[in-house]
Amino acid sequence: MKSGKRGTNVFASVTMILLSVAFLAPIFIVFMNSFKGKLFISDTPFALPNVKTFVGMQNYMVGISKTGFLQSFQWSLLITVSSVLTILLFTAMTAWYITRVKSRTSTGLYFLFVFSMIVPFQMVMFTMAKIANLLHLDNPAGIIIIYLGFGSGLSVFTFSGFIKTIPVEIEEAAMIDGCEPIRAFFTVILPMLQPVTITVAILNTMWIWNDYLLPYLVIGTKYKTIPIAIQYLKGGYGSIDMGAMMAMLVLAVIPIILFYLSCQKYIIQGILAGAVKG
Amino acid sequence: MQKALKKFFPVFVLPTLIAFLISFIIPFLMGLYLSFTEFTTVNDAKWVGFGNYIKAFTANQEFVNALWFTVKFTIVSVITVNIFAFFLALTLTCGIKGTNLFRTVFFMPNLIGGIVLGYIWQLIINGILYRWEVTLTFDPKYGFWGLVALMNWQLIGYMMIIYIAGLQSIPEELKEAAKVDGASGSRLLWNVTLPSVMPSVTICFFLTMANGFKLFDQNLALTNGAPSKRTAMLALDIYNTFYGKNDWEGVGQAKAVIFFIIVGFIAFVQLKATRRREVEA
Numbered sequence: 001m002k003s004g005k006r007g008t009n010v011f012a013s014v015t016m017i018l019l020s021v022a023f024l025a026p027i028f029i030v031f032m033n034s035f036k037g038k039l040f041i042s043d044t045p046f047a048l049p050n051v052k053t054f055v056g057m058q059n060y061m062v063g064i065s066k067t068g069f070l071q072s073f074q075w076s077l078l079i080t081v082s083s084v085l086t087i088l089l090f091t092a093m094t095a096w097y098i099t100r101v102k103s104r105t106s107t108g109l110y111f112l113f114v115f116s117m118i119v120p121f122q123m124v125m126f127t128m129a130k131i132a133n134l135l136h137l138d139n140p141a142g143i144i145i146i147y148l149g150f151g152s153g154l155s156v157f158t159f160s161g162f163i164k165t166i167p168v169e170i171e172e173a174a175m176i177d178g179c180e181p182i183r184a185f186f187t188v189i190l191p192m193l194q195p196v197t198i199t200v201a202i203l204n205t206m207w208i209w210n211d212y213l214l215p216y217l218v219i220g221t222k223y224k225t226i227p228i229a230i231q232y233l234k235g236g237y238g239s240i241d242m243g244a245m246m247a248m249l250v251l252a253v254i255p256i257i258l259f260y261l262s263c264q265k266y267i268i269q270g271i272l273a274g275a276v277k278g
Numbered sequence: 279m280q281k282a283l284k285k286f287f288p289v290f291v292l293p294t295l296i297a298f299l300i301s302f303i304i305p306f307l308m309g310l311y312l313s314f315t316e317f318t319t320v321n322d323a324k325w326v327g328f329g330n331y332i333k334a335f336t337a338n339q340e341f342v343n344a345l346w347f348t349v350k351f352t353i354v355s356v357i358t359v360n361i362f363a364f365f366l367a368l369t370l371t372c373g374i375k376g377t378n379l380f381r382t383v384f385f386m387p388n389l390i391g392g393i394v395l396g397y398i399w400q401l402i403i404n405g406i407l408y409r410w411e412v413t414l415t416f417d418p419k420y421g422f423w424g425l426v427a428l429m430n431w432q433l434i435g436y437m438m439i440i441y442i443a444g445l446q447s448i449p450e451e452l453k454e455a456a457k458v459d460g461a462s463g464s465r466l467l468w469n470v471t472l473p474s475v476m477p478s479v480t481i482c483f484f485l486t487m488a489n490g491f492k493l494f495d496q497n498l499a500l501t502n503g504a505p506s507k508r509t510a511m512l513a514l515d516i517y518n519t520f521y522g523k524n525d526w527e528g529v530g531q532a533k534a535v536i537f538f539i540i541v542g543f544i545a546f547v548q549l550k551a552t553r554r555r556e557v558e559a
Contacts, residue, residue: 020383122512127305210393231498249394249397
């Protein structure tokens with residue numbers, strides 16, 4: 001019985017190792033090809049670079065200058081960080097208000113926020129881009145407001161779910177001690193929201209960092225985020241510089257892997273919490 | 279406390295509400311209205327009733343094709359993703375060495391954005407097809423299976439995490455009791471494990487379905503609908519209708535409304551399904 005169990009475990013381990021290799025293979029193949037001359041990539045995509053095909057960092061140089069990758073990295077970082085911080089602050093405040101103040105307005109707003117979560121982006125993309133343009137929100141600062149609005153559904157919903165589990169007495173005690181609501185929010189409520197804040201932050205970061213269509217429609221190619229820069233590299237009819245493309249894919253994946261490895265625990269928890277509630 | 283807080287509506291709610299009005303409520307209502315009109319710039323809208331909706335289905339086959347492609351893709355993805363994810367979760371909850379490392383690896387592709395995923399898989403699939411001297415855009419079936427492979431790579435790890443959480447919440451006593459009663463192997467799986475993780479199964483099915491239906495970036499990067507729009511899914515077809523040809527904005531918006539109704543219906547069914555489970559549990 002015992003040896004049988006060990007046998008299945010060895011079999012399971014080997015299967016998992018093989019599957020892990022298969023899972024990592026696509027990234028490794030892209031990485032390998034990023035050092036090959038662009039003409040060799042479609043011919044021999046699964047071959048390691050050799051003396052004839054190896055071009056060093058050339059693809060990276062070409063790709064970075066063609067796409068303005070470093071600039072794109074900065075725009076992606078700036079837009080993601082400022083949008084996520086804005087979303088966290090304002091939606092936490094809103095969620096606290098509509099959870100604690102029982103009124104028709106609160107109920108109505110809550111319903112609208114939840115409703116917005118099921119509406120696909122294509123439903124509003126055209127009119128949203130027009131309005132953003134009309135209100136001069138078509139720049140990296142303005143898009144923060146768009147992200148706050150479009151991200152508020154999931155964020156308010158997630159915050160509210162957590163706030164409902166906090167006993168209201170703690171807040172009431174603070175308020176009786178003469179704390180007015182704004183101070184109470186920052187000194188008493190916000191610290192208690194820490195676990196759910198991480199969840200909301202992770203969900204919004206992954207969404208905004210990888211988002212392509214919204215920034216493309218709202219800002220266009222004037223301030224290219226990383227996904228826009230990569231799509232931009234494709235250019236007209238099938239004329240992709242495969243070498244530069246491979247290098248840019250590697251550069252796009254590296255920050256994500258670093259982010260993942262450094263806060264893996266929070267990412268998995270956050271995504272799990274978001275999935276199970278959403 | 280309610281009273282004290284109530285006065286602070288402008289501070290706590292107004293900023294979010296204004297942003298929400300600008301980027302969701304107003305665009306949504308405008309979109310709904312514009313789907314019944316002919317327009318190019320929002321200001322020149324002319325009422326045409328259900329004309330756009332009829333045109334979406336009858337002017338050409340693109341929307342109907344995209345709808346079927348999306349439905350087929352979603353069905354295949356839901357089945358494959360969930361079978362693989364459940365299998366991985368089962369294996370990774372039986373205590374083999376390196377479980378955490380495997381979990382890390384399988385989940386990782388989920389964090390990569392759709393555009394990047396699309397180009398990664400374009401390289402891989404074109405590389406495989408090169409042997410037969412064809413490319414991804416040669417036949418719609420290559421695009422279809424390419425998207426399925428991509429989708430599996432992206433979502434298996436995610437669903438696996440949800441299944442692992444479900445499997446870990448099964449009380450150990452339940453399994454022990456079943457074993458004492460003589461259940462083992464497949465009977466244990468069918469009669470004890472699977473019923474206990476049904477809530478996770480429901481969540482994963484709907485998550486995969488929603489992800490499949492709304493797929494856009496991956497589709498744009500991998501095939502962009504080629505050959506001749508036959509691998510365009512709903513979201514991409516709507517995008518192409520809006521921005522691809524002049525004077526079709528109204529039809530694009532009508533397609534978007536239909537798309538919204540389908541996605542909304544799936545979400546509604548999900549809500550019903552999860553509510554009922556909660557009552558049962």
